[in-house]
Amino acid sequence: xxxxxxxxxxxxxxxxxxxxxxxxxxxxxxxxxxxxxxxxxxxxxxxxxxxxxxxxxxxxxxxxxxxxxxxxxxxxxxxxxxxxxxxxxxxxxxxxxxxxxxxxxxxxxxxxxxxxxxxxxxxxxxxxxxxxxxxxxxxxxxxxxxxxxxxxxxxxxxxxxxxxxxxxxxxxxxxxxxxxxxxxxxxxxxxxxxxxxxxxxxxxxxxxxxxxxxxxxxxxxxxxxxxxxxxxxxxxxxxxxxxxxxxxxxxxxxxxxxxxxxxxxxxxxxxxxxxxxxxxxxxxxxxxxxxxxxxxxxxxxxxxxxxxxxxxxxxxxxxxxxxxxxxxxxxxxxxxxxxx
Numbered sequence: 001x002x003x004x005x006x007x008x009x010x011x012x013x014x015x016x017x018x019x020x021x022x023x024x025x026x027x028x029x030x031x032x033x034x035x036x037x038x039x040x041x042x043x044x045x046x047x048x049x050x051x052x053x054x055x056x057x058x059x060x061x062x063x064x065x066x067x068x069x070x071x072x073x074x075x076x077x078x079x080x081x082x083x084x085x086x087x088x089x090x091x092x093x094x095x096x097x098x099x100x101x102x103x104x105x106x107x108x109x110x111x112x113x114x115x116x117x118x119x120x121x122x123x124x125x126x127x128x129x130x131x132x133x134x135x136x137x138x139x140x141x142x143x144x145x146x147x148x149x150x151x152x153x154x155x156x157x158x159x160x161x162x163x164x165x166x167x168x169x170x171x172x173x174x175x176x177x178x179x180x181x182x183x184x185x186x187x188x189x190x191x192x193x194x195x196x197x198x199x200x201x202x203x204x205x206x207x208x209x210x211x212x213x214x215x216x217x218x219x220x221x222x223x224x225x226x227x228x229x230x231x232x233x234x235x236x237x238x239x240x241x242x243x244x245x246x247x248x249x250x251x252x253x254x255x256x257x258x259x260x261x262x263x264x265x266x267x268x269x270x271x272x273x274x275x276x277x278x279x280x281x282x283x284x285x286x287x288x289x290x291x292x293x294x295x296x297x298x299x300x301x302x303x304x305x306x307x308x309x310x311x312x313x314x315x316x317x318x319x320x321x322x323x324x325x326x327x328x329x330x331x332x333x334x335x336x337x338x339x340x
Contacts, residue, residue: 003074004031005208006055006176011068013047013054020281024050026232027312028068032225034175035202037209039223039240041216041255043277047232048212052178054078055210056095057085073175090117093176094169098184100161104153111137111149114168121172136167140197159190163197170201177207183218195222216259220244227313228252231278231288236318248327249318250293253335271338285309287321295322295330 013025025047032038040048053059055070057077070077072093077085094117097103104113114136115129124132130149137145140163153161162182169177179198183191195218202209211222219226219240226243228236228251236249247253254273275292278284290296290305299305299321310319320327 002033004071005034005073006032006210007069007071008051008055009069009071011051011054011070012066013050013059014065016063016065017281022280023283024232024280025054028229028232028234029312029314030227030234030237032176032208032210034208035206036224037202037211037222039211039213039219039226040229041213041219041226042229043214045231045277045280046229048229049180051229052095052180052210052212055176055178056089056093057082087121090169090174091121091172092174093178094172094174095178095180096162096165096169096182098181100165101153101158103165104161106153109150109152110156110164114149114164114171117168118171132171133167136171137164139170139201140164140167141193142167159186159193162186162190162194166194166197166201170205170207173205174207176210177202178210178212180212181214184213184215191218198222216244216255228255231283232280233288233319234313235289235320237313238316242316246331247335248316248324248331249289249313249320250295250322251289252318253331254292257335257338287319289320298322298326298330 009029011025011028015022015024028051030038040051042048054066055077057080059066066078068078072088104110111130111133114133118124118132119126119129134145134149137149142148142160142163156164183194186194198209199222211219213219223240226238226240227234228243228249230251236243236247236252243252247256257271258273273292278288278291284291286306286308287293287310293305296305304321308321310321313319318327
């Protein structure tokens with residue numbers, strides 16, 4: 001059995017604030033193999049971005065506590081020195097940020113910014129790095145790349161800036177690519193082009209991809225595996241087909257129920273998840289989803305959901321006190337008919 005490209009084990013990330021300690025990520029574990037895409041989904045504040053910024057070591061150690069293990073191709077990252085992490089960022093692991101306009105500097109040309117990591121990590125000359133930047137702009141579909149490389153970010157459209165960010169992330173052929181909601185601000189046509197581009201480049205470079213989003217439709221098209229996060233923890237994991245066709249956690253059921261369908265009756269109302277995500281300063285006792293869960297009263301044992309926290313999610317074992325038979329019955333009889 002091959003070793004995963006990325007292995008995260010029992011990760012805990014907390015921040016010190018004026019109001020107290022925020023437990024942003026709690027007992028999180030997952031693996032990612034080379035050439036595969038892991039989709040991480042969940043509401044805002046569920047810990048998706050914090051998890052991946054921690055993989056990159058992009059946190060302030062003065063205010064952040066990180067516990068657990070992060071292995072990238074066998075190298076431990078949580079205890080690595082900043083100098084070691086700098087050698088990895090942009091080289092072995094790269095990130096596509098959600099807003100390229102703020103991630104790109106307005107003072108330098110797009111070509112120069114793309115070429116910079118190639119010079120830093122490969123020792124290339126300015127001329128060679130520039131040629132490589134032009135080549136990458138062409139690969140991501142920028143027309144007339146040699147001329148456009150001389151432009152500044154504000155001269156690019158939103159879709160072109162996102163393509164430039166992808167070119168920058170891939171210029172050193174990273175083993176791991178983290179995409180943090182890279183299509184959120186784009187129209188659906190450009191979004192589809194970006195997703196197709198990422199899949200094509202993954203086939204060419206063989207990178208493992210972590211794709212962070214709140215859009216299950218995007219995940220269905222993009223990911224091989226899915227991890228559903230809620231309040232800093234994984235509540236469900238599995239292949240894309242498993243999670244979308246036979247979900248096993250009430251939160252996943254809620255996400256699927258709240259999605260509009262093109263083939264449904266236009267008069268059918270969506271079923272949003274009631275309530276709001278919990279504060280991670282004072283998370284609920286027991287199961288963190290229980291204040292919003294419509295099925296907590298079916299769990300055997302009075303008040304169990306409010307006092308006992310479920311075991312962490314593993315492959316096809318969701319973090320829920322409902323029995324496997326209960327989950328199967330509820331999904332088939334109550335949830336699936338609503339999904340169509």
